[in-house]
Amino acid sequence: MFAGDQNGLQGDPRLKAISEAIRVVPHFPKPGIMFQDITTLLLDHKAFKDTVDIFVDRYRDMGISVVAGIEARGFMFGPSIALAIGAKFVPLRKPRKLPGEVISEAYVLEYGTDCLEMHVGAVQPRERALVIDDLVATGGTLSAAIRLLERAGAQVVECACVVGLREVKGQHGLNGKPLYILVEPRQQINCSAPPVNGVETCRHDDLILGGNFGSPEVCDCDSVREQEIVLRGYSVVAIALDTLRRCSSPPPSVFSPPLSPSPLPSHRSSGISVSVQNPPVSENLPVNGAEWVCLFAREMLSATIVNDAKVRASKLLEVSG
């Protein structure tokens, strides 16, 4: 539910000011993401205070004794709200940050998984809890927070975020818990080109599948297609890097010795250049899907030229059967 759709807050100028205080950074941390940077909201004393006040006004009489903030950006709003409504603040942290005994909940991100942890004993059974974060995109993080609190026996009254999409994809996955959002994510650039046959010419859909708030922001309609291709290229590299980072132990290359970066003899097939020299394949082939993904990411990042990448990809397809 949006604060602006609610009784007293319809047309409230504070919401517009809060929205405008949030900086939008295109293609951060990866191509296609319109990053909603709340650090600029924190620099604006009035907008920051208004943000906290709106939450405090909503939650002060709801019998909430726990405000659970999600690392890291939920920590920037949660403690102030907790102090003002007379609740305790419980940090929900990323793995291996809390020193005491913890319970953990894994959740799915765009590419890979992450985990939230909470100290055992921080919350008592039947306590009424509010979950606070800066932003909801897929809802995966909030869902993990809800599961943690419910495992400890708490009753999650609501989740609250400063920024969120009107149609939060993950809302149905929030275990039926209500979600309260102050403002929608902003797109940075407005498109002035006229529609053609009723179709918006400047809009191009999320460049990365699930790329949160990733469209539309490109207005040079003639080059949209070209930019999209380039961005998809960047995306593949970003995904590979991200995947590799998450691999607990990167698998060894299946190519032994490593492929040479020099142009390889090739024959043409369907327009793709493929090596006719089959490098020896290591015995250590992946044993499951996750290992194959890690291996693919590793090979793509090891490639020095496009031909090298194509050879590695075709070899992987061959050895994977």
Ligand SMILES: O=P(O)(O)OC[C@H]1O[C@H](OP(=O)(O)OP(=O)(O)O)[C@H](O)[C@@H]1O
């Ligand atoms: O709705 P979701 O798709 O789960 O995404 C929302 C989460 O993503 C961001 O955190 P991030 O994981 O980037 O961590 P950070 O706050 O430590 O930067 C944001 O602060 C939310 O916690």
Ligand SMILES: Nc1ncnc2[nH]cnc12
């Ligand atoms: N677009 C976005 N901006 C800031 N944080 C995010 N977390 C997930 N998507 C985000």
